[in-house]
Structure formats: C-alpha cells, structure tokens
Amino acid sequence: LYEFTFKLDESSKEPLYLQLYKFIKNEIESKNFIVGSKLPSVRNMATFLGLSRTTIEKAYHLLMVEGYVDSKPRSGLFITSIQEPLLSSLQKQRPSFKEKVLKETVNYDFRYGSLNFDKSFVSKWRKSSNESLDLFKNDILTYGDSKGEIRLRIQIAQYLKLSRGVSCQPDQIILGAGTQYLLSQICQMLLKEGDSIAMEEPGYDGARAVFQNHHLNIVPIQLDQDGINTKKLKKFNGNLVYLTPSHQFPYGMVLPIKKRLELLKWAAESNRLIIEDDYDGELRYHGKTIPSLQGLDQHGKVIYIGTFSKALLPSIRISYMVLPEHLLEVYQQKFELYDSSVSKIHQFTLFRLMRDGYWERHLRKIRTVYKRKHNELLSTIKMIMGDKVQILGKDAGLHIIIKVNGRSEEELIQSANSHGIKIYPTSKY
Amino acid sequence: LYEFTFKLDESSKEPLYLQLYKFIKNEIESKNFIVGSKLPSVRNMATFLGLSRTTIEKAYHLLMVEGYVDSKPRSGLFITSIQEPLLSSLQKQRPSFKEKVLKETVNYDFRYGSLNFDKSFVSKWRKSSNESLDLFKNDILTYGDSKGEIRLRIQIAQYLKLSRGVSCQPDQIILGAGTQYLLSQICQMLLKEGDSIAMEEPGYDGARAVFQNHHLNIVPIQLDQDGINTKKLKKFNGNLVYLTPSHQFPYGMVLPIKKRLELLKWAAESNRLIIEDDYDGELRYHGKTIPSLQGLDQHGKVIYIGTFSKALLPSIRISYMVLPEHLLEVYQQKFELYDSSVSKIHQFTLFRLMRDGYWERHLRKIRTVYKRKHNELLSTIKMIMGDKVQILGKDAGLHIIIKVNGRSEEELIQSANSHGIKIYPTSKY
Numbered sequence: 019l020y021e022f023t024f025k026l027d028e029s030s031k032e033p034l035y036l037q038l039y040k041f042i043k044n045e046i047e048s049k050n051f052i053v054g055s056k057l058p059s060v061r062n063m064a065t066f067l068g069l070s071r072t073t074i075e076k077a078y079h080l081l082m083v084e085g086y087v088d089s090k091p092r093s094g095l096f097i098t099s100i101q102e103p104l105l106s107s108l109q110k111q112r113p114s115f116k117e118k119v120l121k122e123t124v125n126y127d128f129r130y131g132s133l134n135f136d137k138s139f140v141s142k143w144r145k146s147s148n149e150s151l152d153l154f155k156n157d158i159l160t161y162g163d164s165k166g167e168i169r170l171r172i173q174i175a176q177y178l179k180l181s182r183g184v185s186c187q188p189d190q191i192i193l194g195a196g197t198q199y200l201l202s203q204i205c206q207m208l209l210k211e212g213d214s215i216a217m218e219e220p221g222y223d224g225a226r227a228v229f230q231n232h233h234l235n236i237v238p239i240q241l242d243q244d245g246i247n248t249k250k251l252k253k254f255n256g257n258l259v260y261l262t263p264s265h266q267f268p269y270g271m272v273l274p275i276k277k278r279l280e281l282l283k284w285a286a287e288s289n290r291l292i293i294e295d296d297y298d299g300e301l302r303y304h305g306k307t308i309p310s311l312q313g314l315d316q317h318g319k320v321i322y323i324g325t326f327s328k329a330l331l332p333s334i335r336i337s338y339m340v341l342p343e344h345l346l347e348v349y350q351q352k353f354e355l356y357d358s359s360v361s362k363i364h365q366f367t368l369f370r371l372m373r374d375g376y377w378e379r380h381l382r383k384i385r386t387v388y389k390r391k392h393n394e395l396l397s398t399i400k401m402i403m404g405d406k407v408q409i410l411g412k413d414a415g416l417h418i419i420i421k422v423n424g425r426s427e428e429e430l431i432q433s434a435n436s437h438g439i440k441i442y443p444t445s446k447y
Numbered sequence: 448l449y450e451f452t453f454k455l456d457e458s459s460k461e462p463l464y465l466q467l468y469k470f471i472k473n474e475i476e477s478k479n480f481i482v483g484s485k486l487p488s489v490r491n492m493a494t495f496l497g498l499s500r501t502t503i504e505k506a507y508h509l510l511m512v513e514g515y516v517d518s519k520p521r522s523g524l525f526i527t528s529i530q531e532p533l534l535s536s537l538q539k540q541r542p543s544f545k546e547k548v549l550k551e552t553v554n555y556d557f558r559y560g561s562l563n564f565d566k567s568f569v570s571k572w573r574k575s576s577n578e579s580l581d582l583f584k585n586d587i588l589t590y591g592d593s594k595g596e597i598r599l600r601i602q603i604a605q606y607l608k609l610s611r612g613v614s615c616q617p618d619q620i621i622l623g624a625g626t627q628y629l630l631s632q633i634c635q636m637l638l639k640e641g642d643s644i645a646m647e648e649p650g651y652d653g654a655r656a657v658f659q660n661h662h663l664n665i666v667p668i669q670l671d672q673d674g675i676n677t678k679k680l681k682k683f684n685g686n687l688v689y690l691t692p693s694h695q696f697p698y699g700m701v702l703p704i705k706k707r708l709e710l711l712k713w714a715a716e717s718n719r720l721i722i723e724d725d726y727d728g729e730l731r732y733h734g735k736t737i738p739s740l741q742g743l744d745q746h747g748k749v750i751y752i753g754t755f756s757k758a759l760l761p762s763i764r765i766s767y768m769v770l771p772e773h774l775l776e777v778y779q780q781k782f783e784l785y786d787s788s789v790s791k792i793h794q795f796t797l798f799r800l801m802r803d804g805y806w807e808r809h810l811r812k813i814r815t816v817y818k819r820k821h822n823e824l825l826s827t828i829k830m831i832m833g834d835k836v837q838i839l840g841k842d843a844g845l846h847i848i849i850k851v852n853g854r855s856e857e858e859l860i861q862s863a864n865s866h867g868i869k870i871y872p873t874s875k876y
Contacts, residue, residue, distance in 0.1 A: 140587075147573075159760070160762070168514065332589060332590045332786070333590070333591060333792055335790050355652050355656040356657075362764075363763060
C-alpha cells in the first residue's frame with residue numbers, strides 16, 4: 019500500500035480539486051507512484067482526505083484527461099507510463115484547453131452544438147460496429163471506394179430524398195471527413211487563387227478559414243431579417259456562393275421559399291453555383307420544413323453539403339456533399355487518386371444503422387428531446403426577461419441568439435460568467 | 448416458401464456464379480423476392496441447383512457487395528430494401544470496381560499494399576473500441592482537439608522516438624485522415640499557386656495529385672540506384688521537396704546515410720524544407736534500420752509524415768505529421784478553426800492499444816509474417832527465373848519491383864493475366 023501526506027491549503031484561492039490534482043501529478047512525475055499501480059477509489063480517497071466525492075472526481079478526471087492515469091472498466095484508475103520529460107515539457111508549453119475550461123468553474127455551459135446524450139445510443143453504435151467488424155473483416159484491410167462505400171451512399175441518397183427533398187443518385191454523393199474537408203475539395207475543383215467567393219456576414223468562421231487558406235477573395239454579403247440580402251448578392255461578380263439557408267449560422271433564421279426561388283433563378287440565369295450547407299437541417303421544430311435549395315433546383319446549380327456531426331456524432335467525422343451531375347467528371351479528374359478520408363469501419367456501422375431504420379428512429383427521438391429543451395429555454399427566457407431581450411433563430415437547430423438592448427456582448431458574457439454561466443459571442447463570426 | 452426456376456446456360460462463356468448473381472438480382476429488381484425475406488443457405492441452394500458451394504458463395508458475395516442482400520450474423524442473408532430506380536440507374540452508369548475485378552477471375556492478385564490478416568487483430572480492435580466507447584462516452588459527443596487527442600499524440604511521440612529515431616514533442620504532432628490530407632495542409636501552409644515542389648521520378652502518384660490540385664509546379668528529380676539524384680536536386684530552386692527516403696515509392700530503394708546527411712546539409716544551408724514520407728518505415732526486413740531524416744536533422748528542416756494504414760489498418764484513416772517547431776505558429780494561424788479529420792473513437796481505441804503495448808507486439812508479429820512471405824517470394828523468383836529478372840527494393844515494405852529484360856510492361860501484365868495472375872505497372876508513377 020502506498021502512503022502519502024497531502025496538505026490542503028484552505029486559504030488558497032485555488033479550488034481544492036486543482037490542489038489535489040497538482041499534488042498527485044507531482045507524485046507521479048517524481049515517480050512516487052509506481053506505474054500501473056491503482057489509485058484509491060473515489061469513495062476511499064474522499065473518506066481518507068475528508069473531502070467531497072465531487073472534489074476527488076474532478077481531480078481524477080483532470081488526471082485522466084492529461085493522461086497521468088487511465089481507467090480500466092470495472093476496476094478503477096491506474097497510473098500510466100507516460101515519459102516524464104515529454105509530458106512536463108508539454109505542460110510547460112501550454113495548459114490544455116480542457117484545463118482552462120475547468121479552471122473557470124462553470125456551472126451552466128450554454129455551448130452551442132453540444133449534443134444530448136442518449137444512453138441507448140452508444141450500445142446501438144457499439145453493436146452495429148461489432149457486427150460490421152465481423153461481417154466486413156476483409157474489407158477493412160483495404161482503403162475502399164474513394165467517394166465512400168456505395169452501400170452507405172445508397173442509404174444517404176434515400177434518406178436525403180425523403181427527409182430533405184434532395185434529389186440525387188448515389189453516384190453524386192461524396193463522403194468526407196468533415197464539412198471543411200469537402201469545402202476544400204470544392205475550392206480545389208472550381209476556383210483558383212484570388213477568385214471570389216461570397217458568403218453571409220456574419221457567417222460560419224470554419225468555412226471562412228477554408229476559403230482564406232485557399233487564398234480566395236471573400237466577399238461578405240449582409241443579412242436581412244429573413245436571411246441573405248439578395249439584392250446585394252446579385253451585385254457579386256464571382257461564380258460561387260456559400261450559404262446556410264435552412265438555419266443561418268450563427269443567426270439562425272430560415273431563408274423563405276421566395277428568396278430561395280429568387281436565388282436559384284439568379285444562379286441559373288447568370289451561371290453561378292451555390293454551396294448549400296445544411297449542417298443541421300434535420301433539426302427543425304416549428305413550422306413546415308422548407309425543402310432544400312438542392313431539391314428546388316432544376317439546373318444543377320447547387321452543391322448540397324450535409325453532416326452526421328450534429329444529429330448523430332461529431333466524433334465519427336462523416337459529412338457528405340451532393341454534386342450536380344455536370345461536376346462529376348471534374349471531381350473524378352481531380353480526386354480519382356485520393357483515398358477516402360472517412361473510416362470504412364464507421365461507414366459500415368452507419369450503413370447498417372440506416373438500413374435497419376435506426377437512424378430514422380434516432381432522429382425522431384432527438385428531435386423530440388431537443389424541441390422540448392428548446393421550448394423550455396425560450397419560455398423561461400420570455401418569462402424572466404420579457405421584452406428586455408429579443409430572441410433570434412428560434413425555429414430550428416441547436417442554438418439561439420439573444421439580443422439585449424443597451425448592453426455590449428462583452429458586458430453580458432462577463433456578467434453571466436460571474437454567475438457561473440458560460441455564454442458565447444457572435445462577434446467572431 | 449419462395450419457388451423459382453433458374454436455368455443455367457452452360458454453353459455461355461459467362462461464369463456460372465455471374466449467371467446466378469444476375470438471375471437473383473433480376474428477381475429482386477422485379478420484386479419477386481419480398482424485402483426482408485431470407486435467401487436459401489449456401490448449402491441448400493447448392494443442393495437445389497446442383498452447383499458447387501463456391502459458385503453459390505461467389506454469387507451471394509456479389510449480391511452483398513452490390514447491396515441487394517445483407518447478412519445478419521448467425522442467421523443468413525436477407526433481401527434489402529434498396530429502391531429499385533436508384534440502384535438500376537446506378538448499375539447502368541458504371542459497373543462497380545469490384546464487379547470488374549471479379550469478372551477478370553484472378554487467382555493470384557499481387558496487389559501492392561495488401562495487408563496480411565491476423566485473426567486475433569479484429570477482436571483486439573473491437574475490445575479496445577468497446578472499452579473506449581464506454582470510458583469516453585461523453586467525449587465522443589464533441590469534436591475534440593483539432594490536432595488530434597493529446598493522449599494519442601503522446602503515445603505516437605514515444606513510439607516515433609524509439610522506433611524511427613524521430614525526435615519531437617507531442618505538440619508537434621498533427622493527426623490527419625490520410626497522408627494526402629496532411630500534404631494538402633502543408634501546401635496550404637507553405638506554398639502559393641505556381642510555386643515549385645520537387646519530387647522523385649517515378650514517385651507516389653497520390654502525392655502528385657495533391658500538388659497538382661494545389662496548382663503547384665512539380666519538378667521531377669531522377670533516381671540513381673540508391674535513391675534520389677542529389678546533384679540534380681541541388682539545382683532545384685524551389686523551397687520544398689517531397690521524398691520517400693526509407694523505401695522509395697515505387698522502386699523500393701533505401702536512401703543511404705551519406706545521401707541523407709548530404710540532403711540535410713543542403714536543406715540547412717540553402718533554407719529548404721524536406722517532406723519525409725515514411726509510409727512503411729516500420730516494415731524493414733534486412734540490414735540495419737537507417738534513422739529517419741527527421742531524427743538526423745539538427746535545423747528543423749524536415750516535416751515527417753507517417754501512417755497507420757500500412758502496418759495497422761488503412762480503413763481507420765489515421766496518419767500524422769511532425770512539424771518542426773518553427774512551423775507550429777503558422778499551422779495554428781491557418782488551422783485553428785478546423786475540426787480534426789480523424790475519428791475520435793478510433794483515436795481513443797488506438798491510444799489504448801499503444802499504451803497497453805499491443806501496437807509494439809502487433810508490429811513484431813507482422814514484421815515476422817511479412818518477412819517470411821517476402822523471403823519466400825524472393826527465393827521463388829530467383830529459383831524459377833534466375834538471371835532473367837532483376838529484383839528492386841527487396842529490403843523493406845509491402846512490395847517489390849521486377850525488371851525483365853526485353854519485354855514491355857504491357858506484355859508482362861497481359862501474359863500474367865492470361866494465367867490468372869494480376870501484377871501491377873510502375874509506368875503510372
């Protein structure tokens with residue numbers, strides 16, 4: 019048994035769990051703990067030190083995140099064999115993001131894009147993944163179809179037709195490890211350095227970064243109350259526009275059908291292409307679903323992009339784009355020698371979940387949960403704050419925007435923060 | 448019970464399994480089979496039709512590959528609900544790659560980069576993956592560190608130091624969904640349209656495609672018997688060189704230490720950067736391992752790229768690059784808003800396998816297997832063909848090159864093909 023003495027400095031401003039974390043970390047780095055040995059259980063440690071279980075849990079979690087200990091299921095936490103010089107130099111270089119977040123002691127984090135956790139989901143995914151490994155054990159030894167596995171693309175085509183009105187053949191679908199990967203492919207297909215691309219202002223900063231990295235000239239187009247200002251867009255003289263019509267990012271408005279038709283007419287007449295980023299099109303709570311631009315388009319002027327990051331899991335990295343037929347040849351020319359960027363194991367897993375109807379059931383389930391949460395949030399805000407605030411983007415998606423008269427963004431964030439509440443700015447978009 | 452009549456055309460040149468496949472496919476498309484119904488077992492079908500089990504198996508496999516049926520573990524094959532118009536139009540557009548391959552009836556396929564299958568491997572991966580899903584069930588709901596999970600990068604840094612002599616901090620490691628993804632990031636970091644990049648000729652066509660898509664001016668540098676011609680390289684006036692020094696692709700020679708030092712000296716003196724693609728550096732069978740360029744470099748002139756595609760699994764899409772410290776800031780500027788392109792679930796899985804020593808054991812195991820196969824192949828070729836052929840690149844990796852005097856590549860491929868043997872050309876590189 020390992021014996022140690024740990025003195026808390028109760029006068030210190032540093033939270034107890036951080037003091038405990040640092041102490042254990044130090045013990046590990048000084049090799050006072052033997053690699054592979056087990057940490058006392060949370061309960062035992064709490065009793066031993068006379069601290070709350072939450073404090074111990076927080077300290078242990080931090081040790082785990084930083085890789086000092088690792089958990090083995092049903093047996094506890096064990097000291098890992100991390101080489102001390104590697105880690106300590108890393109620690110010096112920069113505190114990890116998670117450490118920084120924890121230090122702020124946030125009680126309520128309103129981080130946009132956070133997902134709701136469905137207990138049955140992980141076991142479903144695991145089961146399908148295990149079956150896929152079994153069934154396709156030879157297939158996982160190869161790179162696979164560079165556009166994505168055909169059986170998954172067939173499922174996606176069916177889903178898109180029924181759920182988003184997107185009309186396409188599986189051949190037009192290309193899978194990629196995230197929307198940014200696909201945007202980069204589009205840039206490489208269609209644009210050269212210095213070419214112009216238009217996007218909403220404010221708009222998705224992750225897309226803007228891709229366009230910047232391809233040295234494009236980004237033309238910001240202002241928003242009206244109901245989405246992009248079409249008059250201003252029509253003055254744009256480049257060939258490509260990037261839009262989030264179903265749920266404008268970050269403001270959240272839904273582009274009305276009239277503007278959609280207007281945009282498509284413009285694109286057809288002046289031979290422009292529109293990238294439609296439908297990042298959370300599945301999550302709509304009020305009013306009728308408006309069909310995707312792609313579904314309304316008659317002239318092959320829309321590149322549709324969707325993702326499984328919002329409604330399923332961001333960590334599997336599966337997004338897809340639907341190319342108009344006339345671009346398939348260019349795509350082939352540019353990317354036929356590329357390997358797929360998406361895990362084939364995950365592709366098989368997702369294929370089976372979609373084929374067996376689980377994806378549809380999952381969508382229905384999370385739509386209900388998110389809608390309830392969304393309504394709860396809206397009614398609470400209205401009840402407490404009444405007319406003092408204006409709520410934007412309240413029909414869809416995973417976030418809302420609040421406009422407060424007479425107070426700056428910074429002020430509001432500070433004020434919330436002092437109450438242990440974390441909210442996020444729009445200014446960076 | 449479903450009754451059907453199937454007449455084989457034994458006079459047809461078409462193999463029996465293809466005839467059977469087409470018949471069942473037709474039945475499914477004409478809706479004579481009910482969706483969800485079970486196909487007769489291989490054994491029953493073989494008895495019923497008086498054909499060999501192999502024939503039935505091949506036909507069933509093709510039906511599965513094409514998505515007409517799907518397998519449920521321990522119960523059999525079931526007709527899937529693929530929308531008929533989707534599928535048939537797809538079929539018309541182009542036969543799938545697998546179908547084409549199967550039609551050629553290849554008995555021995557010498558496809559380079561094919562992996563050896565270790566039965567225990569899938570179960571190890573599955574176990575680790577299940578444990579990761581369990582342990583990290585909250586982590587998989589977020590995007591994660593854009594450079595890759597730190598705990599995995601710590602493991603990779605340790606591994607690279609011990610196994611490839613690469614010296615780096617985990618902070619310098621960036622994970623990406625394949626080498627091509629990382630090469631594209633390097634292009635975006637360091638080059639603009641029209642800039643020059645040098646590469647070996649012949650060289651890896653997948654890298655060339657990336658450079659072309661970034662509109663770079665590709666400068667081919669000839670090879671000597673022992674790798675790149677350094678005299679010619681020194682005349683190159685661009686800033687970036689892409690090399691495969693540990694196992695030249697496709698020729699397979701290993702760049703000797705003298706040339707490595709010469710290259711590094713040149714890079715340091717004239718302020719050039721070298722991309723070292725060490726795609727199968729783990730697989731070396733003869734002679735002493737030569738340290739990586741990165742490990743020999745004193746001046747931060749090497750970007751090292753490695754992958755888990757060759758020695759572990761191509762289907763998980765995990766590659767990594769090691770940036771010199773002076774490039775970390777540029778990387779941060781360009782890509783801080785990017786989400787990681789690699790599955791976090793796979794990252795956790797791999798982290799656990801590496802931490803628990805399984806990756807090292809796996810490497811030792813496959814090195815032994817591949818070495819035995821490699822030697823067997825070499826000695827057979829020498830025994831049968833003697834002096835008529837010359838073998839290149841015989842010290843490392845997953846492929847060898849054979850040079851046959853007086854016969855063209857095309858002739859050789861044709862001749863092998865007529866004996867049911869598939870070999871691959873080098874001309875496309």
